[in-house]
Every structure is written in structure tokens, then in C-alpha cells.
Amino acid sequence: MVGVKSVKLDGESIYVFNSAIYLFESASSCSLELGLIVSEVAFKKYKDMESLIVEIELDDGRILSSFMYLRTLPGRLPQINLFCELDETENYEGFHSVSENDSVFPNIEEGITLEDIRKVEMPNEKATLKLTLPxxxxxxxxxxxxxxxxxxxxxxxxxxxxxxxxxxx
The missing domain is CATH 1.20.5 (Single alpha-helices involved in coiled-coils or other helix-helix interfaces)
Structure with a gap:
């Protein structure tokens, strides 16, 4: 099965904690899907975007570049899902294939905690304090x-x- 080595979103490399790339086949179409566990900082940066130019370097050395749509997925970890429709699948040999009728999809959250992610990139948030001091x-x-x-x-x-x-x- 093909694995992801690195990912660039709109030309910027992002740290990927775990990922799954696969073909999603429905009765009417086939799409390339890329699920990513990213830092909270990257999630906040990209979560509201509709589409991105994505460059994916695979473990086998292949590089895929595509205009992909983005959706965020609920979960306990910051996760984004990128996808694009495919006209043909001949260039995607070795990719895991998932059907719309399958009950099991790749679980990319397994084995990773939010604490692990924050060790790599801790997000900052503004806090306002009301104090009574001398x-x-x-x-x-x-x-x-x-x-x-x-x-x-x-x-x-x-x-x-x-x-x-x-x-x-």
C-alpha cells in the first residue's frame, strides 16, 4: 500500500502526524482522498479554505500535484481531508481502495494524542485576565x-x- 512521505499545501510544507491516501469509489465516481492529522496551528490556518493546490510526495518517490477540495472532519484530533475527482485510476496503482459500501475507513487518529501534537507545535491563544492587585x-x-x-x-x-x-x- 502506498504511503505519504510529505505534503505541501499551496506551496507550504506542513508537518503531518499521520495520513492515509486512498481511492474512494462510489457508484457514480472515483476520487482521490487524503486524510491528514496536522497540528492545531495548521488546522486553524487551513480549515476555512475551500480548495488548495496540494503536492504529495509518496514513499515510493512519486509526486502527485493536484487542485483538491478541503473538508474538516470531526474527531478528537485536528484532521483535514482533501479530495479530488478522478477521471481515470491507471496512475494510482498500489493505492488502497475504499468503496462507499465499506464499513471500515482508514483510522489515522490511532496511536496519536493531542499532547504528542502539541510537543511539536503548541498553538498560542489570546487570554484576557481581570485581576485585582495592589x-x-x-x-x-x-x-x-x-x-x-x-x-x-x-x-x-x-x-x-x-x-x-x-x-x-
Whole structure:
């Protein structure tokens, strides 16, 4: 069975945690499907796009370039599915084939956790805090750069999280 070595979306390489490439055959058509487990950062970047130019390097050295449509799939991990209709399947020997009547589809989430993904690429999100502090601390905070405060709070919270984890065990 053919495996995916690397993927580029609109010319940009993305980190792929797991993938499945296969032919999906229905009564009326055949499509090339590419399921990808990606980072939350990549998922947020691409999730609202309708279509992309996709370059797929396969384990056997072949390179497929195609205009593909994108859909997001529900699951516990950030997952996108790319697909395009095929007129002919002769260039796709060695590809796994799935029929619309099959009850089992490739499970690309198996063996991967969100923690594994975040070790490679941790997403950042904005947080707004409402605090009541002594005036001297408020004045000090107001005189700091946002990037310095982000670093201070990130480090402080990790120290506190690790302390709590040690106390729980």
C-alpha cells in the first residue's frame, strides 16, 4: 500500500502526524482522498479554505500535484481531508481502495494524542485576565512590554502547573 512521505499545501510544507491516501469509489465516481492529522496551528490556518493546490510526495518517490477540495472532519484530533475527482485510476496503482459500501475507513487518529501534537507545535491563544492587585503591581505591569508579560505569565503558569502535578502524584 502506498504511503505519504510529505505534503505541501499551496506551496507550504506542513508537518503531518499521520495520513492515509486512498481511492474512494462510489457508484457514480472515483476520487482521490487524503486524510491528514496536522497540528492545531495548521488546522486553524487551513480549515476555512475551500480548495488548495496540494503536492504529495509518496514513499515510493512519486509526486502527485493536484487542485483538491478541503473538508474538516470531526474527531478528537485536528484532521483535514482533501479530495479530488478522478477521471481515470491507471496512475494510482498500489493505492488502497475504499468503496462507499465499506464499513471500515482508514483510522489515522490511532496511536496519536493531542499532547504528542502539541510537543511539536503548541498553538498560542489570546487570554484576557481581570485581576485585582495592589496598585504598585498594577503600575509595574503597565510599564512592561506585552512580549515580556507573555513570557513572564507563560513561565509562571508552567511552574504552577508542574507544582500542582507533583502534588497530585
Amino acid at each position: 496598585i504598585d503591581q498594577v503600575e509595574w505591569l503597565k510599564n512592561q512590554k506585552a512580549s515580556d508579560l507573555n513570557s513572564i505569565f507563560k513561565d509562571l503558569i508552567y511552574v504552577y502547573m508542574n507544582k500542582q502535578a507533583r502534588e497530585e502524584h
